[in-house]
Amino acid sequence: MTEKTKLIAPRLPRGFEDRTPGEIAAVGQMIDKIKAVYERYGFDPVETPLFEFTETLGKFLPDTDRPNAGVFSLQDDDEQWMSLRYDLTAPLARYFAENFETLPKPYRSYRQGYVFRNEKPGPGRFRQFMQFDADTVGAGGPEADAEMCMMMADVMDALGLQGQYVVRVNNRKVLDGLRQAMGISDDDQWLVVMRSIDKFDKIGATGVEQLLQKGRLDESGDFTKGAGLSEVQAKALLLLFAPITMQEVPVAIATEDTNKPRFELWSLDKVNAAPAGVTRVDEVAQASAATLGYIAMVFRSIGSQVDSNTSAYYGYKELYEMGRLFQAAGYNADRIKIDPSVVRGLEYYTGPVFEIELTFKVQNEKGQDVVFGSVGGGGRYDGLVSRFRREPVPATGFSIGVSRLANALKLTGKLNASEPAGPVVVLVMDKEQMAGYQAMVAELRQAGIRAEMFLGNTKNFGKQVAYADKRNSPIVIIEGSQEREQGILQIKDLIAGKQAAAAITDNAEWKAARPGQFEIKRDELVAAVQKLLSEQ
């Protein structure tokens, strides 16, 4: 005991966080609100484990037998690689495929939990964080995608963020069509193009333009190699971000196949004299008409037409139909808007992609503006279940980054992270009377009131009251020998006392005043506490 043993420094690996009662309560409230929206849309919960076989998650490095370094992995007894899940989508695909025979199809499910990524953490980025997902598996139409977007918007409303977010929607098929039109055949080159576009909110138009061409030298002096596009190609892609100015309006022209309208840009004069079968897009999808027209214009600027290649056509048509659905359901462009610059991750999305963006400024503790990125997103992933089953299974879904959203709300003071009320504390005035104090606690607990007897060092009475204060306790119960003889108790209202004492500066006066304290009969304990709690 005399020799000093080497102590272990209590420390947390970076990217991980402890959560206090206030934070747990605040996130719990968020979860309840999100859950309520999902359930209202007809989704059912399911829970899957934190660990999966690495091959289930699909994260083996190419050409090696080791998992991707970005996932936490370990080998089981039989040397099979297992990994902590890094999202909730791959485990859902596994669950659906494994229970294919019994699940209803389409299958609507939601689930919430921690996911893990072994990457360098940053502001608002963690190595363990919570996601809350909803997915519809087995429904291939844009109605399912549109429903996802509307549900995301409803969730944000339910969290009290009306008017402070926008759900941005794009379609990967449109981007693929652009690629074809521009004649980019190299997959790697296209990958760099997509990454560059995805960085728009971080590095701006100039930065993206540099990345699309030769490359960009950032502030730290690091050079990022560009995609090697020509100036003409780069400028055309940059139109995706340009402010929308339209001389012409998009129209849908009926064709022999009623499911395949043609999309063109017409001048207003031409539209006004339009023959039957030509519909202005803004009459059916007002919310996003300008953007739809704009996408058509981007195609024209590179010498193509939006419906001249299959991929772009279907992407465009899906966006058009989703726009109609948003319009019909009353979701305007200030809540959900079509935005051709949305890219989202790169791996498995096959059609519509969407992202929630906060439209208010977020500042960190030091008062600096923080680029927060999206707080949620998703899209259609028709290929994911096919890894487990031979038949094609379409699926769409999205994910809310609960941790990141909570962090944003915390920084803006919109998260109610106040410490929850503590228990009623019964003070120990006389160690011989423990049984009596414990009986009081039991009475209170039986009445459903949080209560505890002070268990620490009872020698100094002031410390007991200080303990109750630190516990955020609303009330303390005092029974000394004087009270016991008279069959009474002292009830001390700590909340009222705190207010009443604010004006007192002298310690002697402070003690004499005993603010917020009054007497009751012993047998009135439960009733008096209940009454006081309801008044506080």
Add this chain to the structure above:
RNA sequence: GCCGCCUUAGCUCAGUUGGUUAGAGCGCUAGAUUGUGGAUCUAGAGGUCCUCGGUUCGAUCCCGAGAGGUGGUACCA
């Protein structure tokens, strides 16, 4: 991964031009007060000065390497 900055008490930081017992504020513990929260006063605990190596009579300080933290950037399913 790459680039910059940082590392002294639980926290925020001072300091030593290289010299013997390394400081402050806040916090913590105890006492003033075995019948009252805040404030006040008193006392106390708490330090491998990030680690290792080098230079030096002597290193917390100078030099080198490493670790950790932080910011940017890359990757991000």
